[in-house]
Amino acid sequence: MHVLVTGAAGLIGSGVAARLREDHDVTGLDLVAGEQVQVIGDCFDVADWRHRAGKIDAVVHVAALHAPHVGQRSEADFRQANVKATSRLLDFAVGAGACSFVLTSTTSLYGHALMPSGGAVWIDEQLQPQPRDIYDETKLLAEELVASASNALNVTSLRMSRCFPEPADVMAWYRLHRGIDRRDVAEAHALALSRKGPAATYVISAATPFHRDDCGDLSLDAPSAIERRCPGLIARTAQQGWMPPNSIDRVYDASLAARELGFAPRFGIEACLAADWDPLPSA
Numbered sequence: 001m002h003v004l005v006t007g008a009a010g011l012i013g014s015g016v017a018a019r020l021r022e023d024h025d026v027t028g029l030d031l032v033a034g035e036q037v038q039v040i041g042d043c044f045d046v047a048d049w050r051h052r053a054g055k056i057d058a059v060v061h062v063a064a065l066h067a068p069h070v071g072q073r074s075e076a077d078f079r080q081a082n083v084k085a086t087s088r089l090l091d092f093a094v095g096a097g098a099c100s101f102v103l104t105s106t107t108s109l110y111g112h113a114l115m116p117s118g119g120a121v122w123i124d125e126q127l128q129p130q131p132r133d134i135y136d137e138t139k140l141l142a143e144e145l146v147a148s149a150s151n152a153l154n155v156t157s158l159r160m161s162r163c164f165p166e167p168a169d170v171m172a173w174y175r176l177h178r179g180i181d182r183r184d185v186a187e188a189h190a191l192a193l194s195r196k197g198p199a200a201t202y203v204i205s206a207a208t209p210f211h212r213d214d215c216g217d218l219s220l221d222a223p224s225a226i227e228r229r230c231p232g233l234i235a236r237t238a239q240q241g242w243m244p245p246n247s248i249d250r251v252y253d254a255s256l257a258a259r260e261l262g263f264a265p266r267f268g269i270e271a272c273l274a275a276d277w278d279p280l281p282s283a
């Protein structure tokens with residue numbers, strides 16, 4: 001397939017574009033240049049770049065304004081970049097006769113629902129999003145637009161968890177409950193691209209060892225819950241100087257993606273202990 005990947009100069013888009021090149025022809029689009037970018041342009045201004053992109057069979061829409069831009073960019077900018085550009089891209093994909101559209105979405109859109117009340121929050125696709133800022137609001141609107149195109153395209157939204165470069169111990173512990181390696185994000189996009197069927201939305205995060213009935217313990221005494229589910233892990237991480245969190249406020253559950261997409265994340269806390277880190281993006 002010939003796949004258009006938007007946001008291909010960014011952290012996630014560059015990883016997604018590089019992974020998809022293993023199986024597909026990929027054209028990377030971004031406002032700025034990057035190793036994975038072939039077309040420089042704004043997703044919103046389709047007429048400016050559509051002829052340079054060529055015949056497209058699928059779109060993977062990663063580009064967005066996101067959490068770090070809240071407070072720095074106007075609400076109008078968020079609506080333009082995240083909602084109106086998604087609408088334009090959907091029209092473009094349908095008009096081009098594409099078969100699939102994958103949206104990179106975010107667990108951030110659960111918003112206020114992420115606030116614990118009497119235990120850690122278990123987050124899966126059944127939990128109702130409660131956007132708390134313009135980023136959450138516009139990503140949810142983008143998901144709704146994508147779902148509404150399901151009569152013309154195979155559409156999938158991937159609500160990915162946290163994937164920023166952070167201190168090693170922070171990233172490692174997050175992999176138990178609220179973080180993901182960029183290589184697993186890229187693999188989820190590759191799986192979503194070949195999915196067929198009604199519109200679907202998936203939480204995408206590293207595999208968690210926890211169960212829903214751990215939520216009370218996770219909030220009150222996370223080390224006990226960690227030791228119960230991952231015996232010996234705290235001792236092994238101590239050798240790296242990594243101290244476990246005292247309390248865990250949320251758990252992202254990607255089991256629906258595992259069942260329906262075949263998503264099998266490989267880079268959890270054990271990969272971190274083995275120093276198997278994602279190389280920094282080249283963009």
Ligand SMILES: NC(=O)c1ccc[n+]([C@@H]2O[C@H](COP(=O)([O-])OP(=O)(O)OC[C@H]3O[C@@H](n4cnc5c(N)ncnc54)[C@H](O)[C@@H]3O)[C@@H](O)[C@H]2O)c1
Nearest residue numbers: 007009010011012030031042043062063064106162163164
């Ligand atoms: N990084 C994370 O932890 C994380 C977590 C959840 C969801 N996400 C989602 O992943 C996606 C990418 O995030 P990222 O971390 O790679 O951000 P990023 O800022 O590194 O990359 C975004 C890229 O999109 C480009 N872009 C923005 N607006 C554009 C437009 N109108 N036209 C063309 N290109 C445009 C930017 O130039 C940039 O290169 C976003 O949709 C975000 O919601 C990221």
